[in-house]
Amino acid sequence: xEAFAAESGGMPQLNPEFWISQIFWLTIxxxxxxxxxSKLILPxxxxxxxxxxxxxxxNIEAAEKQREQSELNIAEYEKIxxxxxxxxxSYFKQARExxxxxxxxxxxxxxxxxxxEIQKAESEIQELKDKAPEKINKIAVETxxxxxxxxxxxxxxxxxxxxxxxxxxxxxxxxxxxN
Amino acid sequence: xxxxxxxxxxxxxxxxxxxxxxxxxxxxxxxLFMVISSLAILLIFNLGSKKNSLxxxxxxxxxxxxxxxxxxxxxxxxxxxxxxxxxxxxxxFMFVLFCNMFGMIPYxxxxxxxxxxxxxxxxxxxxxxxxxxxxxxGLGYLKLFVPSGVPVVLLPLIVVIEIISYLSRPVSLSVRxxxxxxxxxxxxxxxxxxxxxxxxxxxxLPLSFSVALTGLEILVAFLQAYVFAILTCIYLxxxxxxxx
Numbered sequence: 001x002e003a004f005a006a007e008s009g010g011m012p013q014l015n016p017e018f019w020i021s022q023i024f025w026l027t028i029x030x031x032x033x034x035x036x037x038s039k040l041i042l043p044x045x046x047x048x049x050x051x052x053x054x055x056x057x058x059n060i061e062a063a064e065k066q067r068e069q070s071e072l073n074i075a076e077y078e079k080i081x082x083x084x085x086x087x088x089x090s091y092f093k094q095a096r097e098x099x100x101x102x103x104x105x106x107x108x109x110x111x112x113x114x115x116x117e118i119q120k121a122e123s124e125i126q127e128l129k130d131k132a133p134e135k136i137n138k139i140a141v142e143t144x145x146x147x148x149x150x151x152x153x154x155x156x157x158x159x160x161x162x163x164x165x166x167x168x169x170x171x172x173x174x175x176x177x178x179n
Numbered sequence: 180x181x182x183x184x185x186x187x188x189x190x191x192x193x194x195x196x197x198x199x200x201x202x203x204x205x206x207x208x209x210x211l212f213m214v215i216s217s218l219a220i221l222l223i224f225n226l227g228s229k230k231n232s233l234x235x236x237x238x239x240x241x242x243x244x245x246x247x248x249x250x251x252x253x254x255x256x257x258x259x260x261x262x263x264x265x266x267x268x269x270x271x272f273m274f275v276l277f278c279n280m281f282g283m284i285p286y287x288x289x290x291x292x293x294x295x296x297x298x299x300x301x302x303x304x305x306x307x308x309x310x311x312x313x314x315x316x317g318l319g320y321l322k323l324f325v326p327s328g329v330p331v332v333l334l335p336l337i338v339v340i341e342i343i344s345y346l347s348r349p350v351s352l353s354v355r356x357x358x359x360x361x362x363x364x365x366x367x368x369x370x371x372x373x374x375x376x377x378x379x380x381x382x383x384l385p386l387s388f389s390v391a392l393t394g395l396e397i398l399v400a401f402l403q404a405y406v407f408a409i410l411t412c413i414y415l416x417x418x419x420x421x422x423x
Contacts, residue, residue, distance in 0.1 A: 012188040013361065018209065019295045020202050022190070025210035026296055030274055033217040037273075038266030041224045045246045048231040048239075055233060 133169055140165045184368035188292055188361065208288045209296070216277035216290065224273075245273070252409060257416035264415060271300070272408035279360060279400035283393070291403075292360040294353060301353035304411050312418035323417060352410055359403045363396045 141162045148156045192205045227242025235243060249269045253261050261268075275291055282289025290296055312320040324341040325334070370392060373385035 010185075011361075012185060012190060013293050013295070013357070015190075018190040018192075018203070018205070018207050021204045021207055022209050022293060022295050023299050024199075024202075024204040025206070025213050026290075026299055029210075029213040029217040030270065030300075033220060033274060034267060034270040036221055037224065037270050041221070041228050042246070042266050042269060044228040045224070045242055048228060049243060049246065051231055052233065052235075 137162065137165050137169055140169075184365045184372065187288070187364060187368060190288075190293070209290055209293065212278065212281055212288045212290045216274060216281055219281070220273045220277050245269075249408070252405075253412055256409060256412040258420055260419040261412065261415050268408055268411055268415075271304075271411060272404055275300075275356065275407050276401065276404035279404055280397070282360065282364065283397055283400060289360050289364055291356055292364055294357045297353035297357040298349065300407075301349040304352065304414065305349040308411075308414045308418045311415070312421070315419060316421050320418070320421060323421060348414060352407065356403050356407055359399055363392070363399055367392050367396060 141158060144161050144165065145156055145158060148154065148161075190207050190209050192207055193211060194206050196203065197205045223238060224242050224245075227238045227240075230239075232239070246269070249272055250265065253265055253268055257264075278290040281287050282292065312323070316322075324338050324345065326337060326341065329337050367389060370385045370389045374382040374389065377385060
């Protein structure tokens with residue numbers, strides 16, 4: 001404390017008493033600090049930063065790859081969906097055609113049957129039409145003979161009556177049957 | 180004695196007197212804070228570099244941000260050629276910064292408030308930079324004192340000025356740091372003394388001033404460490420990339 005008392009007016013910094021000691025300890029501490037930092041710690045920090053950078057770049061690359069893969073997957077998926085749509089459409093079309101074909105076939109068969117029926121009926125009608133005048137003539141002849149017999153009591157020859165009836169019916173044929 | 184603002188800069192022996200021959204190299208409070216600062220730096224940066232996780236912990240982030248900060252400072256001012264000196268400038272910046280910051284703790288000793296410490300650091304830088312300059316450029320390094328594009332008439336004067344400014348580098352570098360630290364700490368002590376002497380009635384004004392000064396001094400502590408490191412980079416740049 002005597003030294004301090006002597007220096008108390010001025011700056012302790014200018015008291016050379018401990019200058020050598022300060023230089024010595026500065027050299028020791030700063031030297032050790034420099035050696036440990038430069039040889040051990042700073043290379044580690046540098047490596048850490050480098051590794052981190054690499055890792056981040058790697059992760060970004062991996063993410064990019066996965067994104068591309070997912071895009072491919074989406075394209076594939078869309079293709080599959082489109083294919084199934086097309087397939088469904090073609091199935092529908094086929095079924096429709098098959099159904100229409102079946103309907104047409106049945107329709108044709110039915111038409112044919114109907115035509116046959118119609119023809120049959122028409123031919124029957126024709127037959128009936130053809131036979132009708134003869135029967136009518138016969139009935140006319142018989143009734144005429146009966147009427148004549150009851151009216152005048154005379155037997156008239158059937159052949160002469162039928163000749164008259166034939167003649168009449170031939171003349172009136174057009175009026176009755178519209179042929 | 181406690182009110183003497185210069186008392187905080189007093190160096191005293193801790194433990195026994197150590198003599199190396201006739202030279203006194205006793206362990207002092209200054210030595211203690213050099214050791215504390217260095218150990219703190221080593222501890223923090225060792226913790227910050229121990230394990231490398233993709234999401235850094237706070238200490239790791241601190242270490243890595245400091246690393247990038249100094250790395251960028253060097254490459255911005257001295258270019259890529261200064262890479263081999265990165266570790267030195269990093270140690271220098273951290274040492275000065277931690278010594279300054281530990282000095283901000285009340286009753287702590289500020290290592291960098293002593294001219295002998297800053298002068299030794301600055302001289303080492305000066306000598307180192309000069310050696311690097313002569314090793315890289317030989318005698319061509321002397322061209323540093325002859326700026327290009329100066330009229331021949333003015334040349335003798337300019338060269339003398341350049342040489343003086345070059346030689347004063349260690350002085351300006353060391354005095355800047357030392358004076359800043361000493362002035363700041365003295366001022367804080369003076370205002371602290373006012374708080375006591377003015378008492379409960381008038382002490383509030385110097386107290387608030389003291390609080391503001393503490394903030395300012397923390398800024399100065401960082402800034403002076405930064406200035407010290409960046410000037411070292413600029414001197415190194417002169418030595419590495421000679422173009423004046």
